[in-house]
Amino acid sequence: MGYEFQVETRRILWLTGLVIASVLIIQYFELPYRNTMSFLFSSGKASFLGASGMTNGTLVSKGRNPDFINNSSSSMLDEESKFGEQFLSKNTTYSNSTKQEKARDLELRASAENATADVNSSSGISEEETNSSIPREIGRIAATPSSFDYRLAPSISPSDSFSFKNTDLNMIAPAISFSAPSPSANEDAVDASHNEKTRDTLQGDHTPSENNSSVSNSPPPKEISKKAVVSISEMMDMVHQSRVSSFSKVSLWPSAADQELLDARSQIEHATIIGDHPSLYAPVYRNLSTFVRSYEIMEQKLKVYIYREGKRPVFHQPKLKGIYASEGWFMKLMESSQQYVTSNPKEAQLFYLPFSSQILVEAVYVPDSHSFDDIREYLKNYLDLIKTRYPFWNRTDGADHFLVACHDWAPADTRPRMTNCIRAMCNADVKEGFQFGKDVSLPETNVNSPQNPTKEFGRNPSERKFLAFFAGQMHGYVRPILLKHWENKDPDMKIFGRMKKANYIWHMKNSKYCICAKGYEVNSPRVVESIVYECIPVIISDNFVPPFFEILQWDSFAVFVFEKDIPNLKSILLSISERRYKLMQKRVKMVRQHFLWHTTPVKYDIFHMILHSVWYNRVFRLPPK
Numbered sequence: 191m192g193y194e195f196q197v198e199t200r201r202i203l204w205l206t207g208l209v210i211a212s213v214l215i216i217q218y219f220e221l222p223y224r225n226t227m228s229f230l231f232s233s234g235k236a237s238f239l240g241a242s243g244m245t246n247g248t249l250v251s252k253g254r255n256p257d258f259i260n261n262s263s264s265s266m267l268d269e270e271s272k273f274g275e276q277f278l279s280k281n282t283t284y285s286n287s288t289k290q291e292k293a294r295d296l297e298l299r300a301s302a303e304n305a306t307a308d309v310n311s312s313s314g315i316s317e318e319e320t321n322s323s324i325p326r327e328i329g330r331i332a333a334t335p336s337s338f339d340y341r342l343a344p345s346i347s348p349s350d351s352f353s354f355k356n357t358d359l360n361m362i363a364p365a366i367s368f369s370a371p372s373p374s375a376n377e378d379a380v381d382a383s384h385n386e387k388t389r390d391t392l393q394g395d396h397t398p399s400e401n402n403s404s405v406s407n408s409p410p411p412k413e414i415s416k417k418a419v420v421s422i423s424e425m426m427d428m429v430h431q432s433r434v435s436s437f438s439k440v441s442l443w444p445s446a447a448d449q450e451l452l453d454a455r456s457q458i459e460h461a462t463i464i465g466d467h468p469s470l471y472a473p474v475y476r477n478l479s480t481f482v483r484s485y486e487i488m489e490q491k492l493k494v495y496i497y498r499e500g501k502r503p504v505f506h507q508p509k510l511k512g513i514y515a516s517e518g519w520f521m522k523l524m525e526s527s528q529q530y531v532t533s534n535p536k537e538a539q540l541f542y543l544p545f546s547s548q549i550l551v552e553a554v555y556v557p558d559s560h561s562f563d564d565i566r567e568y569l570k571n572y573l574d575l576i577k578t579r580y581p582f583w584n585r586t587d588g589a590d591h592f593l594v595a596c597h598d599w600a601p602a603d604t605r606p607r608m609t610n611c612i613r614a615m616c617n618a619d620v621k622e623g624f625q626f627g628k629d630v631s632l633p634e635t636n637v638n639s640p641q642n643p644t645k646e647f648g649r650n651p652s653e654r655k656f657l658a659f660f661a662g663q664m665h666g667y668v669r670p671i672l673l674k675h676w677e678n679k680d681p682d683m684k685i686f687g688r689m690k691k692a693n694y695i696w697h698m699k700n701s702k703y704c705i706c707a708k709g710y711e712v713n714s715p716r717v718v719e720s721i722v723y724e725c726i727p728v729i730i731s732d733n734f735v736p737p738f739f740e741i742l743q744w745d746s747f748a749v750f751v752f753e754k755d756i757p758n759l760k761s762i763l764l765s766i767s768e769r770r771y772k773l774m775q776k777r778v779k780m781v782r783q784h785f786l787w788h789t790t791p792v793k794y795d796i797f798h799m800i801l802h803s804v805w806y807n808r809v810f811r812l813p814p815k
Contacts, residue, residue: 432627
């Protein structure tokens with residue numbers, strides 16, 4: 191009897207131990223995902239949704255899985271990609287619920303309707319409105335060149351789905367800080383503590399009436415987002431970090447062009463120190479010596495192969511007017527260049543994909559589809575053709591190829607198949623996957639006369655009677671907030687809605703500071719316009735990467751204001767001393783040459799600066815031997 195009791199007791203203990211061990215094993219294997227069976231040890235309500243792969247209890251649905259933009263820790267969710275069902279990586283955050291998507295859809299629809307109303311308005315049509323065939327954030331199919339059909343843009347993944355590479359997201363950029371400006375010259379020691387670091391930039395079009403408030407006719411302003419913002423100083427650190435830690439893939443086989451790039455890198459890194467230069471002003475550059483040497487080697491060595499494939503009008507047919515004219519002018523001048531273009535792809539260090547992102551949207555985007563699928567399929571077919579006919583893309587996985595695209599949708603259009611190549615884009619947004627050290631911030635220029643793309647200059651500082659100026663349509667959420675605080679509030683702050691072109695230019699020429707407030711996206715022609723009219727740009731557009739950022743010391747000639755600091759705008763500008771202002775205005779004049787188009791390119795002009803930035807990034811992205 192006692193023996194049987196002991197046997198039974200042992201059996202119960204073994205079974206109990208087996209059950210406990212099984213539970214522990216199951217819990218151990220499911221722990222990394224934390225989204226199944228967590229109710230086993232929970233005293234509360236059973237929970238089946240964990241933190242891995244979903245947030246706010248929202249499952250990732252089929253057909254809505256993310257594009258992985260980078261192979262690094264920095265990645266962005268792309269709602270339109272169709273990569274099949276998969277878990278999100280640890281370095282990707284997903285904060286899009288179905289309700290949020292619908293809310294964004296409604297928001298974009300309201301913006302589109304408002305923009306349509308603005309365009310159709312007969313009061314004060316600006317240059318941007320008349321020359322842009324596609325309003326920002328609104329796509330269309332162009333049945334005929336003159337037909338307009340305003341459409342809602344596809345929904346783009348929200349900003350908080352992007353994790354900044356090598357950036358501590360807990361380090362929210364400080365409100366406003368001033369530190370020493372760029373190097374050089376004795377005069378640059380003046381007001382060194384006034385190095386404006388406030389935040390980035392622009393967008394839009396300039397039309398507005400001075401008499402009537404534009405805010406009342408626009409959707410109510412939204413609160414400024416409190417998401418992480420990358421400051422200018424942090425962007426500088428990210429550029430430096432990319433130079434020492436981020437390289438393209440090793441080529442499948444070596445080439446003479448690769449060796450030329452490695453030699454160029456060595457020469458640039460060991461460039462002779464330059465004190466003065468006859469046409470370049472040292473304080474506006476990060477490092478004048480390396481820029482001059484890099485530019486010299488580019489002039490001597492660079493060869494670009496342009497693929498002949500691609501049907502018009504998307505390929506080989508540049509548009510030379512409007513707010514997206516940068517991509518068209520570059521295409522025109524690049525294809526006609528005898529100095530840089532080669533017919534022998536084996537001697538090329540770079541390969542140009544000659545398409546227009548603007549015409550691509552006009553010709554391919556399906557109205558009301560709210561999807562980039564057709565655009566991406568079009569580019570995929572083109573790339574497949576290139577890969578089949580030539581070995582060059584496959585050799586480097588596209589790392590020595592580049593595109594120049596100014597349409598707002600370019601970051602999304604080129605995902606995921608073109609993210610490994612060098613992308614020169616006007617919409618240079620850190621949150622949209624802009625990669626420092628690889629991608630190039632393309633200046634957005636509003637060209638009105640293809641025969642004479644550059645005409646006028648601004649006034650001397652002593653003749654500028656207004657402190658600050660802005661005029662433009664109420665695109666996006668920042669501009670309504672700007673007008674809410676400053677329209678008709680202060681005689682020194684000329685802040686308006688719509689304005690006629692002639693009046694707009696007059697105000698730019700007569701203002702000390704020109705406000706470059708973002709619209710739907712971070713980019714805008716206002717930055718270049720400010721520089722052309724020698725007005726100091728005040729950039730209010732969080733996470734915008736200014737043009738030629740790897741070369742120019744932007745905080746030496748521009749002011750960056752965080753979006754959240756719009757209420758303090760006047761006090762920020764008044765805190766800049768008169769002496770400091772004159773120094774900055776002088777630098778704007780000196781940097782102006784880099785933002786001018788010429789029908790026949792000249793040294794250091796915008797065409798050469800775009801090409802140099804592409805060249806420079808390729809040189810320093812090539813893996814060292």
